[in-house]
Amino acid sequence: MNSPEKLLREMRELLDEGGLRARMLVRDLDTGAELGIEPDTPLPSSSLVKVALALATVERIRRGELDGSTPLGVRPGRVTTPGPTGISRFRHPVRIAVDDLLYLSTCLSDSAAAEALFDLTPPDQVAGLLGEFGISGITVRHSMRELADTPAERFDAAQAHLAHALAIDSGTGGSSHRVPQLDITHASNGSARAYVDLLQALWRPSRIPAESAARLRELLAHNVLRQRLSPDFASDATTWSSKTATLLNLRHEIGVVEHSDGQAFAVAVLTESRVPAQAQPGAEALMAQVARTLRDYLRQL
Numbered sequence: 209m210n211s212p213e214k215l216l217r218e219m220r221e222l223l224d225e226g227g228l229r230a231r232m233l234v235r236d237l238d239t240g241a242e243l244g245i246e247p248d249t250p251l252p253s254s255s256l257v258k259v260a261l262a263l264a265t266v267e268r269i270r271r272g273e274l275d276g277s278t279p280l281g282v283r284p285g286r287v288t289t290p291g292p293t294g295i296s297r298f299r300h301p302v303r304i305a306v307d308d309l310l311y312l313s314t315c316l317s318d319s320a321a322a323e324a325l326f327d328l329t330p331p332d333q334v335a336g337l338l339g340e341f342g343i344s345g346i347t348v349r350h351s352m353r354e355l356a357d358t359p360a361e362r363f364d365a366a367q368a369h370l371a372h373a374l375a376i377d378s379g380t381g382g383s384s385h386r387v388p389q390l391d392i393t394h395a396s397n398g399s400a401r402a403y404v405d406l407l408q409a410l411w412r413p414s415r416i417p418a419e420s421a422a423r424l425r426e427l428l429a430h431n432v433l434r435q436r437l438s439p440d441f442a443s444d445a446t447t448w449s450s451k452t453a454t455l456l457n458l459r460h461e462i463g464v465v466e467h468s469d470g471q472a473f474a475v476a477v478l479t480e481s482r483v484p485a486q487a488q489p490g491a492e493a494l495m496a497q498v499a500r501t502l503r504d505y506l507r508q509l
Contacts, residue, residue, distance in 0.1 A: 255453035276307035294318030326351035345402025373484035375456035440496035
């Protein structure tokens, strides 16, 4: 078996050849053994923040501060960039219970549903609950509306590559960026390690109440966006629970793979692409290949 240093060097080279810079971490949830590539360098969270939002919402329901059965009025158009599914694709106002908004936000990554949940629990309150549970390294600064005003909204679909080129070329070489949503001094952000810590806290809860952790695990298990890491982790002998995020040239996914023999691994893969294209199935397959290679190495220890 290769040394971990040699393996990580090979994986970095593979990612670089595919036009990706990755921050990732894979951890055995029981032994604590882990392998990572730049795991402590933060990137903008994009839709990964919906996991923190969901945790805050279910915990407030548990405490009796919110009622999951309460219907809320939601109007299409509050988040102007429509996703592939969800309320932003609706034509008319609707009333949806808080529990069902949780499902739409977490499992379908519905940003309009998440925006309605942020109305109930603003970003600073979400961040405060993370701190209360001892989860550090995840910054929650804004709601989803902020993510609907990027260069991608300035171009039509045929010119999407121009928005990606702008995102790639507008970095300053440090943590800041000319596109506010990609600037970690402005945007909600987190590191691969921080998101693995969050997953660890959900799957092996100590400070998070068991009821809230179980509800989050259930939501993540029903994530319907499974084109990224799921093909390399889901099987008849495993379950894969996850959340994806996409913003301009960022492609992320975090999740937990549980094996039938009892082993469980938390996985966080946060990436930046140097390729100015909206559809990059090869990049998503490469993310999964590298993450699985790190998991396979740890599984042999």
